[in-house]
Amino acid sequence: MTNRNGQESLENQWAQLCLSMPCSFADYPFGPENTVFKVHGKDKSKSKMFGLLMNVRGDLVLNLKCEPALADQQRSEHPEITPGYHMNKKHWNSIRAGLDLDFLRELVEDSYDLVVEGMPQRDKEYIRLQDTIGQEALD
Numbered sequence: 001m002t003n004r005n006g007q008e009s010l011e012n013q014w015a016q017l018c019l020s021m022p023c024s025f026a027d028y029p030f031g032p033e034n035t036v037f038k039v040h041g042k043d044k045s046k047s048k049m050f051g052l053l054m055n056v057r058g059d060l061v062l063n064l065k066c067e068p069a070l071a072d073q074q075r076s077e078h079p080e081i082t083p084g085y086h087m088n089k090k091h092w093n094s095i096r097a098g099l100d101l102d103f104l105r106e107l108v109e110d111s112y113d114l115v116v117e118g119m120p121q122r123d124k125e126y127i128r129l130q131d132t133i134g135q136e137a138l139d
Helices: 004-019 069-077 099-118 121-138
Strands: 024-027 036-038 048-056 060-065 081-083 094-095
Touching: 004 024, 004 036, 004 060, 004 069, 004 099, 036 099, 048 099, 060 099, 069 081, 069 094, 094 099, 099 121
Parallel strands: none
Antiparallel strands: 024 036, 036 048, 048 060, 060 094, 081 094
């Protein structure tokens, strides 16, 4: 079990990964102890969730959307990945501490991409444009 300072650091690291996605933001519809990561198109009120960061019985857990075909494989290969806590077990995985940061980044990106793919075309174009603008600002 991680001490509270270590858990806060990990929580911050995971949150920053999620917030690094274009047009992403943190929301707190379940109270301040659970962070929901969403992506929005032109209308922020129609945003979609791609991650949920919470504390489950003392463990930091990040729920991420996953292709059903990959979910079982990931769960069998990584003990840190289990069926989504309080989510549709077919489409969501729960991630616990211990995964390589690069692999976790891939899981966050996959979750984000799955959610964006299900959004209307105008929202996808808006997100792509915001990402392009953001990338140009970094150059």
